[in-house]
Amino acid sequence: MAEDHTAGGHTSGLAKTHRTDRWWIEPLWTALGFLCFIVYSNWAAFQGDHYWHEAYLSPFYSPVLFTDLSRLGAAPEAHAWISVWPQWLHDIWPSFGSFKLPTSPAWLILAGPLSFRATCYYYRKFYYRSYFMTPPGCAVGALPQKKYKGETFIFVLQNIHRFTWFIAAAYIFILYWDAFVGLWQNGEVFTGELGIGVGTVVLFINATLLALYVLGCHSFRHMIGGKVDCFSCSAGSRARLGLWKKATSLNESHMLWAWVSMIWVGLADAYVRLCSMGIITDLNTWN
Numbered sequence: 001m002a003e004d005h006t007a008g009g010h011t012s013g014l015a016k017t018h019r020t021d022r023w024w025i026e027p028l029w030t031a032l033g034f035l036c037f038i039v040y041s042n043w044a045a046f047q048g049d050h051y052w053h054e055a056y057l058s059p060f061y062s063p064v065l066f067t068d069l070s071r072l073g074a075a076p077e078a079h080a081w082i083s084v085w086p087q088w089l090h091d092i093w094p095s096f097g098s099f100k101l102p103t104s105p106a107w108l109i110l111a112g113p114l115s116f117r118a119t120c121y122y123y124r125k126f127y128y129r130s131y132f133m134t135p136p137g138c139a140v141g142a143l144p145q146k147k148y149k150g151e152t153f154i155f156v157l158q159n160i161h162r163f164t165w166f167i168a169a170a171y172i173f174i175l176y177w178d179a180f181v182g183l184w185q186n187g188e189v190f191t192g193e194l195g196i197g198v199g200t201v202v203l204f205i206n207a208t209l210l211a212l213y214v215l216g217c218h219s220f221r222h223m224i225g226g227k228v229d230c231f232s233c234s235a236g237s238r239a240r241l242g243l244w245k246k247a248t249s250l251n252e253s254h255m256l257w258a259w260v261s262m263i264w265v266g267l268a269d270a271y272v273r274l275c276s277m278g279i280i281t282d283l284n285t286w287n
């Protein structure tokens, strides 16, 4: 049977290809894996409760700007960066008819980390392949489009990635602080009893995985290694070269860190949530 060929030798039509390997496995598992994360993270963010347990704060809710003390498992007032949930925030909180969405501090802060992940070069690659199918793989036919614009028009917004990097970098410190708080009984830093629990370890791992992901970012490599004519001409440029090499070695496994840090943030939320709900008991040195 005659095949329809386009310029370059590729077959035309969605998922049409001369490839004989199982090219579809990667876009399929990334689509399903990311979908699971989106479903769980949205569900967790909507809850607005059980995000705090003794000294542990779910990373989905960090930092807590306002805490709604009427909710179960809410962060204590001392751990809210601004205050308890103010009346004006109650008043403007979205509602649909008589149904008012549950107040949740997560929605006040998630835009920052989400904008970073959503514009990450690796995430872009996989959602262009897995969800937009433009195309679903190398040398595989794409979803037909009237006019392919690439990363122009609305997708020119992807260029904010280099700026959102600074938000993500700030989160490394915020999440390490949360883990540090988890070293003190009831989160009473410097006044409570110093100890450690499984939750503390979970939170430290979470901050570290985020750091490994963020410090291997392509934009970060350009920031520290770009626009330098000579890497050996000054102490500053030699330091930049050293940092660039470290960022490059993390960057080589960027996909791995993207996935592991994303999965772990979900697991960390689940751990704090299950402890807060009394479903599991945290092993620690205090009790």
Ligand code: FES
Pocket (backbone or CB within 6 Å): 116, 119, 120, 121, 122, 123, 161, 213, 214, 216, 217, 218, 219, 220, 254
């Ligand atoms: S490219 Fe992935 S975090 Fe920047």
